[in-house]
Amino acid sequence: MVSFCWAVSNRITLNGRLLLEIPLPNLVRGCLSIFRASGRFIWVPGVLIITASLGLISKLNKKTAIAAAALCFLIQGMDIRDWCRILHSQYGQPPAYEYALKDEKWDELTKDTKEIIFLPMKDAYGLYMQMYFDFAQMAAEKHMALSSFYLARMDLASVKEYAANEYEKLKTGKGRKDVLYVFFDKEDAVEETDSVKVYDIDGYKVAKVK
Numbered sequence: 001m002v003s004f005c006w007a008v009s010n011r012i013t014l015n016g017r018l019l020l021e022i023p024l025p026n027l028v029r030g031c032l033s034i035f036r037a038s039g040r041f042i043w044v045p046g047v048l049i050i051t052a053s054l055g056l057i058s059k060l061n062k063k064t065a066i067a068a069a070a071l072c073f074l075i076q077g078m079d080i081r082d083w084c085r086i087l088h089s090q091y092g093q094p095p096a097y098e099y100a101l102k103d104e105k106w107d108e109l110t111k112d113t114k115e116i117i118f119l120p121m122k123d124a125y126g127l128y129m130q131m132y133f134d135f136a137q138m139a140a141e142k143h144m145a146l147s148s149f150y151l152a153r154m155d156l157a158s159v160k161e162y163a164a165n166e167y168e169k170l171k172t173g174k175g176r177k178d179v180l181y182v183f184f185d186k187e188d189a190v191e192e193t194d195s196v197k198v199y200d201i202d203g204y205k206v207a208k209v210k
Helices: 002-007 026-032 038-058 062-091 105-109 125-142 156-171
Strands: 011-014 017-021 115-119 179-183 196-201 204-209
Touching (some): 038 062, 105 196
Parallel strands (some): 115 179
Antiparallel strands (some): 196 204
8 A cells, every 4th residue: 555655656657748737845846766667666566466356366266266367468558559569660670870960071080089069068967868879879889988878867957057067168179179069059159269260060060189
């Protein structure tokens, strides 16, 4: 019962629309925030219900037990069939990955480069997933570090602080020669100077200290 109550959400929704949200005391909210998804506590009563159901089925005669088990499997199959169809359409024949960074200029820009820094760090960095994946492949092949990446859990405050410091250094002429600076949005790019060269390659705006 405790696990069931812990898993219940304080938000009531219907077809993706929020109908009601019950405010929680700070103490309760603090306890719940420890867990990334408290809804998983429903697994405990779920397993108990399944175990109890199997126990009841085992007490039935053989034919009735087989019929009951078959009915359960049928209901389960109907419940997940759409989900299975979606998974099959997505992953049944995965498309071949096409490397986005094809320009030969990348070889020149990444020579003696130790790190790729994405600037300035965004709160909604998840929207730039494709950018991360494109440069991650380059970084892996050339043994370069990444200042940030698309992660489920990340110390965003520290990453933003690091990016902000490096961004300020670049704008004030104190950028690093061993870094390839990649801008999330083209309007965030720094102005080209005698010491900083800005490039627009394969749809990405990048900068390199001379």
